[in-house]
Amino acid sequence: AQAIMSQGYTAKWQNQQHSSQRYPDVREMPERRRSRWRGVVASAASCTGLFSWVSLSPPDLLRTGAGSIYQSAAFTLACDTRAGKLHRPLHCVLLKARWDNDSPPPPRPPREKKMTDVEKQADAIVHAVVAVELLHWHGKLGSTLETAFRKSVYMPVLPRLKRLMSREASAYEDFRMDKTGRKLSRPSRVHDAALEKQFTLGYAFTEIALETLGLRHDARWFPLAQYNARKELNLADTVPEEDPQAKDLVSFCQGWIRAPKMDMVQVVGRSVGHNDAKQNIWILPVFVDHDRSAHAERQALLVLLQAAPIDSAFEGVKAGTTGQIRVYASHTPCISCLSSMCQFTRCFEGAGIKVTFDTWKQTRRWIGPDAPDDIPLDDEEDD
Secondary structure: OHHHHHHHHHHHHHHHHHHHHHOOOHHHOOHHHHHHHHHHHHHHHHHHOOOOOOOOOHHHHHHOOHHHHHHHOOOOOOOOEEOOEEOOOOOOOOOOOOOOOOOOOOOOOOOOOOOOHHHHHHHHHHHHHHHHHHHHHOOOOOHHHHHHHHHHHHHHHHHHHHHHOOHHHHHHHHHOEOOOOOEOOOOOOOOOOOOOOOOOOHHHHHHHHHHHHOOEOOOOHHHHHHHHHHHHHHHOOOOOOOOOOHHHOEEEEEEEEEEOOEEEEEEEEEEEEOOOOOOOOOOOOOOEOEOOOOOHHHHHHHHHHOOOOEOOOOOOEOOOOEEEEEEEEOOOOOHHHHHHHHHHHHHOOOEEEEEEEOOHHHHHHHOOOOOOOOOOOHHHHHO
């Protein structure tokens, strides 16, 4: 207010003092002069940024002395007097502020994030996977729902998994590899929109996918794999929760490697957990919700490749090397682990791979000091 008065408003303030003497009653003041006072006071209020609910007319405010303006730290924007009656002040106040109020304004609630069409589709697929898996477990999966799931989720994923099994079919798309074998791109994961839409196919359609891709195996070594994997889970005091964490899961693998001028390497039996084995660019994870590069199933493949001779040019297993690996998973493999199993043959072209797995509901019954909670029978409820 002092700055405004020093910049040429002094005359207006003096004229108003004379006006207040000429018009002791505010009702006698002409409308034009009252409007002028409204503009002056509103300008001062807007410059200082101080607003408050004060119901005094401008002449009365000035007659109280300029000191009261600074003491109250507030200005009146406008008021109206008509027919000799003082009406309610015009509530044009935009903000209510005082010098002695130093508290910050209350935080605004976070704005709800809107999902894109791609995110909505991925969220719908996740719910469909969970629903199909639950219905299949209880034997209630109808043919109509199974056919719809196969058409909308399983069939788009299958050709993308087949592509990963061949080096010729995936080398250019994933690595931009030229004819000399030089990789122009070195990604840290598989960039595939079809695979990134769901975190798993569910145990029912994972078995179908392994069978279709020629990777499924159920032989005499299966009980041995179950025993060794469950023993490791018990030694680690793994809690048999309803939804396990990836770092608590374990896989079991067996394999052998034979190469020219090298003794045969055998892995008689090894349990592999959430690990950090030496990475290979030909076996990349798929990012869905979080990083899945350290999952036990993928680590079991990388452990065997550590003993294989690697070609320094294309970074895969040297030509002429043969081998075999079989992997057991104590949990249904996720889409990233399933993709890694498919990529094993493009990294190790002379090898074969066989996979089998248990669902977590089957595995958790055999671990932990206490048995999992089962649904009581009718006879037990009566007792």
